[in-house]
Amino acid sequence: MTNSAADPVLSVADLRVTFGERTEAVRGMSLSVARGETHCIVGESGCGKSVTSLAVMNLLPRGAARSAGHIRFHGRDLMGLSEREMARLRGDKIAMIFQEPMTSLNPAYTIGSQMAEVFERHRRAGRRAAMDRAAELLARVGVTAPGMRLGQYPHQLSGGLRQRVMIAMALMCDPELLIADEPTTALDVTVQAQILRLLQKLQQELGLALLLITHDLGVVARMAQRVSVMYAGQVVESGPAAAVFAAPTHPYTRGLLACIPVPGTVRRDEPLGSIPGMVPRIAPGFIGCGFRDRCGSAMPECAGAVPLRDAGGGHTHLCRLLPDATRAPGA
Amino acid sequence: MRLFLFRRLLLAILVCLTVLVISFTLTRLSGDLAASIAGPNATASDIAIITRNYGLDRPLPVQFFDWAGHAATGDLGRSFLYHSPVRELIGARLPVTLTLGLTGLAIALAVSLPLGILAAAREGTAIDRAIMLVALVGQAMPSFWLGLVMIIGLGLDLQWFPISGVDTWQGYIMPGIVLAFSAIPALMRLTRSGMIEALAADYIRTARAKGLSRTKIVFKHALRNAAMPVVSIAAVQLGFILGGSVVIEAVFALPGIGYLAWESITKNDFPVVQAVVLFLAVIYIALTLLADMMNALLDPRLRG
Ligand SMILES: Nc1ncnc2c1ncn2[C@@H]1O[C@H](COP(=O)(O)OP(=O)(O)O)[C@@H](O)[C@H]1O
Ligand code: SF4
Ligand SMILES: [Mg+2]
Numbered sequence: 001m002t003n004s005a006a007d008p009v010l011s012v013a014d015l016r017v018t019f020g021e022r023t024e025a026v027r028g029m030s031l032s033v034a035r036g037e038t039h040c041i042v043g044e045s046g047c048g049k050s051v052t053s054l055a056v057m058n059l060l061p062r063g064a065a066r067s068a069g070h071i072r073f074h075g076r077d078l079m080g081l082s083e084r085e086m087a088r089l090r091g092d093k094i095a096m097i098f099q100e101p102m103t104s105l106n107p108a109y110t111i112g113s114q115m116a117e118v119f120e121r122h123r124r125a126g127r128r129a130a131m132d133r134a135a136e137l138l139a140r141v142g143v144t145a146p147g148m149r150l151g152q153y154p155h156q157l158s159g160g161l162r163q164r165v166m167i168a169m170a171l172m173c174d175p176e177l178l179i180a181d182e183p184t185t186a187l188d189v190t191v192q193a194q195i196l197r198l199l200q201k202l203q204q205e206l207g208l209a210l211l212l213i214t215h216d217l218g219v220v221a222r223m224a225q226r227v228s229v230m231y232a233g234q235v236v237e238s239g240p241a242a243a244v245f246a247a248p249t250h251p252y253t254r255g256l257l258a259c260i261p262v263p264g265t266v267r268r269d270e271p272l273g274s275i276p277g278m279v280p281r282i283a284p285g286f287i288g289c290g291f292r293d294r295c296g297s298a299m300p301e302c303a304g305a306v307p308l309r310d311a312g313g314g315h316t317h318l319c320r321l322l323p324d325a326t327r328a329p330g331a
Numbered sequence: 332m333r334l335f336l337f338r339r340l341l342l343a344i345l346v347c348l349t350v351l352v353i354s355f356t357l358t359r360l361s362g363d364l365a366a367s368i369a370g371p372n373a374t375a376s377d378i379a380i381i382t383r384n385y386g387l388d389r390p391l392p393v394q395f396f397d398w399a400g401h402a403a404t405g406d407l408g409r410s411f412l413y414h415s416p417v418r419e420l421i422g423a424r425l426p427v428t429l430t431l432g433l434t435g436l437a438i439a440l441a442v443s444l445p446l447g448i449l450a451a452a453r454e455g456t457a458i459d460r461a462i463m464l465v466a467l468v469g470q471a472m473p474s475f476w477l478g479l480v481m482i483i484g485l486g487l488d489l490q491w492f493p494i495s496g497v498d499t500w501q502g503y504i505m506p507g508i509v510l511a512f513s514a515i516p517a518l519m520r521l522t523r524s525g526m527i528e529a530l531a532a533d534y535i536r537t538a539r540a541k542g543l544s545r546t547k548i549v550f551k552h553a554l555r556n557a558a559m560p561v562v563s564i565a566a567v568q569l570g571f572i573l574g575g576s577v578v579i580e581a582v583f584a585l586p587g588i589g590y591l592a593w594e595s596i597t598k599n600d601f602p603v604v605q606a607v608v609l610f611l612a613v614i615y616i617a618l619t620l621l622a623d624m625m626n627a628l629l630d631p632r633l634r635g
Contacts, residue, residue, distance in 0.1 A: 091543070106534040
């Protein structure tokens with residue numbers, strides 16, 4: 001399998017994001033994505049997935065503060081870059097697409113104009129060349145009659161088409177890293193499947209490093225080589241997707257898996273349905289396991305520092321329980 | 332789009348008719364017109380002659396349709412005061428008022444757009460608060476008072492500008508500023524709130540994720556969307572400015588429509604009063620239509 005530690009395109013270590021004194025939305029995230037690899041971040045709504053991706057892009061909203069051991073892109077630490085230097089990477093080497101295809105495009109400008117401006121900005125290309133490139137990419141993402149679409153406005157397109165446009169726009173400058181924050185969540189099921197297939201195809205053809213964010217384990221099962229399960233601002237379990245699905249080690253991951261019927265991986269002895277409770281809001285300086293209010297295996301010592309345990313093969317989890325113990329039948 | 336314009340036009344005609352009826356009724360209610368035309372020394376038979384000559388003895392609806400019919404063909408009647416066609420009176424004064432109104436609007440936009448954009452881009456900072464304070468103070472300032480202060484300060488003491496008349500273009504500056512002042516707070520506030528809303532939109536996050544420059548993001552992506560409500564309000568404000576010129580033209584003794592209106596109201600020159608009210612209503616409606624069309628240009632969704 002791909003070893004993302006060898007030469008990762010993106011490597012994040014100990015990322016933290018706080019909103020004021022009361023909220024630490026991301027609490028020491030580490031992850032890496034290699035060329036040609038799809039790394040999924042999965043977790044419930046509100047657990048810090050979007051904040052993580054925005055922190056990598058340095059696009060956090062006002063009021064957010066980030067710190068990190070490093071955020072390296074091809075070995076170059078992005079933490080030290082000025083806004084100007086970062087802007088030069090965005091849209092060029094690092095591209096991002098968002099959850100809301102309905103509102104992520106500017107209603108006042110044509111598809112062509114919005115696609116072309118990325119190319120003009122980063123490639124110093126003229127309008128004609130940029131439009132040609134835009135048409136080429138629209139065709140590539142499966143949009144019919146690209147020449148006609150270029151002159152249309154976002155409101156004239158369906159949600160699925162708009163998301164294709166967003167993907168095409170992200171690919172204008174041949175990025176090496178594509179961050180996709182829940183790109184299919186707002187779409188209906190059949191369109192979701194089409195867009196996922198498209199992303200997978202493009203990722204393989206272009207050798208993209210794809211950081212795919214989702215709350216849907218079905219998407220992970222279909223797309224990911226690696227998966228990081230996020231809970232309350234932390235990666236609670238990470239590893240090769242196959243290993244994590246075959247033998248989830250963290251109680252939260254097992255709870256999530258119990259919520260969806262993935263053939264062969266559902267533990268019949270656990271109830272189907274969502275995990276009771278909500279993702280807590282956690283303040284800076286919090287110690288202990290963030291999941292302990294909802295965990296069936298919680299013990300008094302879960303209020304203390306939680307160790308990171310290694311199940312082998314790059315499969316780790318953040319829990320007092322040993323991998324073997326969590327895997328024991330009926331545990 | 333065509334249907335949209337057609338509906339607007341129909342509405343405009345209805346509004347015009349309503350304004351006609353109201354202005355007509357109001358002038359008729361303001362006492363015995365024949366007596367005020369004839370003057371204080373007129374005899375009863377003088378008044379009777381005038382009443383008959385001007386057709387004031389006919390039923391009101393007949394008078395109204397007679398007048399409206401003529402107005403529709405562009406014949407607005409004759410002034411009692413000037414003894415010349417009202418159309419000529421308005422035509423001669425129109426350039427002054429239009430120049431004044433457009434000067435006022437231009438000054439207002441030149442001040443409120445940059446300040447509104449700056450306040451939005453620096454939302455919540457001291458700069459933002461300072462700008463909003465200026466808007467608040469501006470709003471609290473009565474325009475005739477500001478006009479007098481400027482006449483005394485800039486006109487009489489410093490002698491930078493002429494204090495009355497429009498013999499040179501400088502004559503438009505002070506009244507233009509005074510009129511602009513009344514429009515600035517609303518325009519600035521709207522620019523600011525529109526920009527704040529636009530800057531928080533998802534498409535701005537997309538623009539940032541594309542690595543676009545701050546200038547492009549603010550002036551291309553945000554401003555275009557924030558401009559729509561500003562255009563609508565700018566048209567309304569120009570209407571207010573033209574209405575406000577009644578006071579300002581009197582303060583600065585400018586020979587415009589506002590001055591004519593003031594004069595004709597005080598002298599009960601009712602054909603002129605009616606015509607000016609109708610004229611302002613038409614301008615007002617034309618401005619709203621213009622704003623709708625500009626918005627349709629700005630927002631592709633309105634073009635359908
Ligand atoms: N603009 C903000 N201001 C304050 N807190 C925020 C803001 N955005 C996100 N957060 C906090 O970060 C947490 C994670 O948000 P997010 O990353 O959007 O979750 P998700 O995993 O659903 O993408 C939220 O629960 C919230 O507490
Ligand atoms: S550390 Fe304790 S509370 Fe947290 S997941 Fe493990 S067992 Fe549950
Ligand atoms: Mg999210």
